[in-house]
Amino acid sequence: MVELSQELLQIAGLSLYVAASSTGIASLLGIPLGAFLALREEARGRRPALTIAKAIVFTLYGMPPVLAGLLVYILLSKEGPLGALGLLFTPGGMIFAQVLIVTPIVTGVAYSAVASVGRDVKEAARTLGARGWALAATVIVEARLGVITAIMVGFGRAISEVGAVLIVGGNIRGATRVLTTAIVLETGRGNFTEAIALGLILLAVAFGIFLVLYWVQQRGYR
Amino acid sequence: MTVSVRLRGVQKSFGAKRVLDGVDLAVEPQEVFALVGPSGAGKTTLLRIVAGLDGPDAGEVVVDGTANPRSSGLGREVGLVMQRPAVFRRTVFDNVAYGLHLQGLPEEEIDRRVSAALDRVGLRDARDAKAWTLSAGEAQRVCFARAAVLRPKLLLLDEFTANLDPANVSLLEGAVTAYHRETQATIVIVTHNLFQAKRVARRAGLLLGGKLVETADVETFFTNPRNERTRAFVRGEMPY
Numbered sequence: 001m002v003e004l005s006q007e008l009l010q011i012a013g014l015s016l017y018v019a020a021s022s023t024g025i026a027s028l029l030g031i032p033l034g035a036f037l038a039l040r041e042e043a044r045g046r047r048p049a050l051t052i053a054k055a056i057v058f059t060l061y062g063m064p065p066v067l068a069g070l071l072v073y074i075l076l077s078k079e080g081p082l083g084a085l086g087l088l089f090t091p092g093g094m095i096f097a098q099v100l101i102v103t104p105i106v107t108g109v110a111y112s113a114v115a116s117v118g119r120d121v122k123e124a125a126r127t128l129g130a131r132g133w134a135l136a137a138t139v140i141v142e143a144r145l146g147v148i149t150a151i152m153v154g155f156g157r158a159i160s161e162v163g164a165v166l167i168v169g170g171n172i173r174g175a176t177r178v179l180t181t182a183i184v185l186e187t188g189r190g191n192f193t194e195a196i197a198l199g200l201i202l203l204a205v206a207f208g209i210f211l212v213l214y215w216v217q218q219r220g221y222r
Numbered sequence: 223m224t225v226s227v228r229l230r231g232v233q234k235s236f237g238a239k240r241v242l243d244g245v246d247l248a249v250e251p252q253e254v255f256a257l258v259g260p261s262g263a264g265k266t267t268l269l270r271i272v273a274g275l276d277g278p279d280a281g282e283v284v285v286d287g288t289a290n291p292r293s294s295g296l297g298r299e300v301g302l303v304m305q306r307p308a309v310f311r312r313t314v315f316d317n318v319a320y321g322l323h324l325q326g327l328p329e330e331e332i333d334r335r336v337s338a339a340l341d342r343v344g345l346r347d348a349r350d351a352k353a354w355t356l357s358a359g360e361a362q363r364v365c366f367a368r369a370a371v372l373r374p375k376l377l378l379l380d381e382f383t384a385n386l387d388p389a390n391v392s393l394l395e396g397a398v399t400a401y402h403r404e405t406q407a408t409i410v411i412v413t414h415n416l417f418q419a420k421r422v423a424r425r426a427g428l429l430l431g432g433k434l435v436e437t438a439d440v441e442t443f444f445t446n447p448r449n450e451r452t453r454a455f456v457r458g459e460m461p462y
């Protein structure tokens with residue numbers, strides 16, 4: 001029983017670690033990218049290049065995780081171009097795959113949030129001397145309600161994702177087994193009670209992260 | 223600290239509509255200049271071009287000896303207060319400190335300058351208030367303080383007291399006059415309130431039909447203008 005709960009703790013911890021890392025990296029990429037797309041569009045109008053970039057982002061919303069997993073599997077496999085990194089069947093490889101899945105979502109939601117900040121506010125920042133990154137940072141802070149929603153949605157996708165982590169991680173006990181892949185395993189074995197317990201733990205982890213993000217989001221906003 | 227503004231043949235169209243059709247304007251250093259004209263005459267468009275927020279389609283804009291400034295001086299040399307107050311979703315203090323932070327000034331200097339700027343617009347006690355909860359008049363005072371705290375040599379005010387109650391109008395006009403007295407900055411104030419133009423400015427000009435019809439010192443402009451259309455405008459006979 002003690003052993004079991006320790007393994008459980010390790011699985012939940014790895015779930016949290018993989019989802020938080022991939023969401024963190026995806027946010028570092030996606031939030032500036034979303035802000036860039038929104039600010040560019042506003043400054044220069046709807047150029048074809050911007051429309052194509054947006055089309056790619058929104059299309060990747062619908063990327064099946066198993067497909068992302070397969071692509072990353074090929075990339076990371078021994079003969080693949082990134083095989084030398086030795087990331088296949090490691091948490092690092094799982095994070096890699098999830099970044100691919102989560103970044104478009106964070107980008108898209110951040111784009112919408114930044115685009116919805118009033119033009120007058122953006123111009124006010126410019127008239128006070130903000131340019132480039134300072135301007136983008138200001139607008140991101142103004143849009144923090146939606147930008148943090150982008151992080152929440154991204155984390156939700158990451159922690160609940162199973163296809164990519166299963167393919168790239170391999171569901172190796174004590175190494176790459178996470179809550180979702182453990183649920184699949186237990187369900188397959190007919191251990192429904194365990195599967196449901198794991199599911200509840202997953203929800204509890206998601207709820208904890210939501211509370212933290214919600215606190216940050218609402219601080220000094222209302 | 224002297225900045226002049228020179229516009230020559232400035233044109234600007236939106237789609238097929240030519241809003242500015244060859245505007246010539248000279249604002250002298252340290253002058254307070256009122257730009258008046260009916261709604262839709264292109265006053266905002268002109269001010270945005272002077273500020274460098276937009277570029278002209280044709281013609282030349284020279285601010286402080288620099289041609290077609292393209293917003294390079296915004297925030298340091300040139301300040302702009304817009305008609306609708308657009309505050310950041312931050313505290314009043316953080317709004318006014320915004321431009322100073324961008325300049326990377328030390329915290330104590332920022333604190334001192336922001337406090338002084340808030341005092342001047344009667345917002346000393348609102349320093350920790352959330353700016354987005356303020357009344358329109360208070361929010362516009364934040365916007366004025368936010369621009370003035372940067373000590374721009376050229377201050378552009380776009381109908382910045384329109385829709386405000388008399389107490390706020392008078393407070394803001396007082397703040398403009400005080401700013402001018404302290405800094406000798408060049409000020410261009412766009413207004414459709416002719417009384418405001420008289421109270422605040424030394425010279426005035428009428429923008430109409432895409433052109434600057436007439437400029438004169440306020441006394442002449444309001445009592446004895448040369449141009450027929452200026453005469454009609456200041457008498458309130460112009461339909462708009």
Ligand SMILES: Nc1ncnc2c1ncn2[C@@H]1O[C@H](COP(=O)(O)OP(=O)(O)O)[C@@H](O)[C@H]1O
Binds near residue numbers: 236241260261266
């Ligand atoms: N960004 C824009 N796009 C299209 N039309 C515009 C734009 N800005 C201003 N206009 C038009 O230009 C004219 C002048 O506007 P504006 O400069 O705001 O006038 P004013 O400030 O004197 O009331 C108006 O007819 C307005 O509709």
Ligand SMILES: [Mg+2]
Binds near residue numbers: 265266267380
């Ligand atoms: Mg206007």
